[in-house]
Amino acid sequence: MSDISLTVNGRQVRATVEDRTLLVHFLREHQGLTGTHVGCDTSQCGACVVHVDGKAMKSCSMLAAQVSGSTIVTIEGIANGADLHPVQAAFKEHHGLQCGFCTPGMIMSATDMIARHPEGLDEATVRVELEGNICRCTGYHNIVKAILAASQAMSKASKPKAKKAA
Amino acid sequence: MYSVNYHRANSVADAVKLLKTGDAKLLSGGMTLIPAMKTRLAAPSDLVDVSRIAALKGVKVSGKTVTIGAATTHYEVSTDAKLQKACPALAELASMIGDPAVRHRGTIGGSIANNDPAADYPAAMVALGATIVTNKREIAADKFFKGLFETVLKEGEIVTAVTFTAPAKAAYQKFRNPASRYAIVGVFVAKGKANGKDDVRVAVTGAGDDGVFRAKTIEVALAKSFDPAAVAGAKVSADGLMTDIHASADYRANLIGVMAKRAVAAANG
Numbered sequence: 001m002s003d004i005s006l007t008v009n010g011r012q013v014r015a016t017v018e019d020r021t022l023l024v025h026f027l028r029e030h031q032g033l034t035g036t037h038v039g040c041d042t043s044q045c046g047a048c049v050v051h052v053d054g055k056a057m058k059s060c061s062m063l064a065a066q067v068s069g070s071t072i073v074t075i076e077g078i079a080n081g082a083d084l085h086p087v088q089a090a091f092k093e094h095h096g097l098q099c100g101f102c103t104p105g106m107i108m109s110a111t112d113m114i115a116r117h118p119e120g121l122d123e124a125t126v127r128v129e130l131e132g133n134i135c136r137c138t139g140y141h142n143i144v145k146a147i148l149a150a151s152q153a154m155s156k157a158s159k160p161k162a163k164k165a166a
Numbered sequence: 167m168y169s170v171n172y173h174r175a176n177s178v179a180d181a182v183k184l185l186k187t188g189d190a191k192l193l194s195g196g197m198t199l200i201p202a203m204k205t206r207l208a209a210p211s212d213l214v215d216v217s218r219i220a221a222l223k224g225v226k227v228s229g230k231t232v233t234i235g236a237a238t239t240h241y242e243v244s245t246d247a248k249l250q251k252a253c254p255a256l257a258e259l260a261s262m263i264g265d266p267a268v269r270h271r272g273t274i275g276g277s278i279a280n281n282d283p284a285a286d287y288p289a290a291m292v293a294l295g296a297t298i299v300t301n302k303r304e305i306a307a308d309k310f311f312k313g314l315f316e317t318v319l320k321e322g323e324i325v326t327a328v329t330f331t332a333p334a335k336a337a338y339q340k341f342r343n344p345a346s347r348y349a350i351v352g353v354f355v356a357k358g359k360a361n362g363k364d365d366v367r368v369a370v371t372g373a374g375d376d377g378v379f380r381a382k383t384i385e386v387a388l389a390k391s392f393d394p395a396a397v398a399g400a401k402v403s404a405d406g407l408m409t410d411i412h413a414s415a416d417y418r419a420n421l422i423g424v425m426a427k428r429a430v431a432a433a434n435g
Contacts, residue, residue: 022204057271063213132265
């Protein structure tokens with residue numbers, strides 16, 4: 001057993017876990033944060049993507065003990081109260097989902113992608129960057145559209161004049 | 167996953183000590199080991215996490231000498247500005263491993279110590295004539311990789327860094343399996359210097375029965391003329407190449423030539 005201490009969505013969390021506990025199980029079963037999904041369970045599909053110290057990672061392929069001391073953000077932690085995060089809003093606006101199972105991972109990967117590309121995104125880049133996220137419903141078209149729209153909205157919002165940022 | 171004891175090492179010396187516990191294994195990014203443990207293909211009693219040891223992290227470039235700490239992630243390698251200048255081919259190779267989330271965790275030391283026959287880094291290490299530095303010795307990449315998932319690393323030996331001289335020209339080209347995205351054939355071509363003379367090295371991953379190897383016939387052809395056209399004359403034998411449901415040995419032999427040609431074209435810019 002390991003005593004772990006980490007920040008989850010801004011909240012300081014302490015727990016004693018079996019060393020083999022995967023981060024995704026810790027989040028879902030110990031923390032009740034079931035927005036992070038287990039899809040393939042083999043680190044291919046990306047439904048389990050969360051941010052660890054600001055970087056997108058697959059929580060099904062990490063131990064909770066490995067991230068003791070780290071800061072975790074899950075899909076539950078990105079909205080600002082009742083205001084959706086711009087990426088969430090764009091997925092809603094552009095209908096970037098059907099069944100919604102892959103969506104939390106898609107959105108966490110998308111926010112990471114947008115942060116790593118302050119120069120902006122084009123369709124080809126988005127598609128390459130989405131390599132680790134699998135959707136079996138939509139054929140990606142609206143997902144890509146949503147990410148491009150969010151990227152634009154966020155770069156506008158980050159300029160001093162605009163006040164649209166969520 | 168079977169039950170396991172997790173330890174976080176604070177230093178290499180600490181890791182060496184912890185490695186003596188039961189049937190312990192080193193854990194770096196865990197992008198191979200954790201999935202292998204989940205399917206019970208691996209079942210170490212203890213895990214020694216070396217990924218947070220500061221001394222094992224980072225890229226250093228001094229003149230033409232590049233040193234990369236073993237716990238440096240693929241993401242860090244791919245985005246390091248100094249490396250992008252000194253040896254852009256290696257930074258680009260790192261950007262082609264797995265997907266963004268995997269690159270945020272997986273490390274160069276973990277990849278070469280695991281020596282997956284389709285991993286990208288082994289080809290780069292061999293073609294760059296890199297030296298693998300461990301807590302005990304320095305090993306030439308040519309001698310480091312032994313076979314499938316096998317290296318010359320001994321018990322208690324930990325890869326701490328890799329180091330090489332940046333070549334004048336280099337490039338990596340990979341033909342991916344469309345499903346797994348691993349290399350069916352990956353070829354790293356480097357044109358550097360050895361003993362004051364031009365030295366062309368061509369290393370192949372994904373194709374060999376025994377993992378990474380050098381395509382000597384292509385090296386000879388490219389030493390005469392470092393041009394894509396020169397590759398056409400070099401015959402690559404299918405002996406010792408893998409045949410599986412994705413590609414036959416003959417198909418892989420042909421792909422080695424094709425990828426080498428593309429790599430030389432890319433290296434020449």
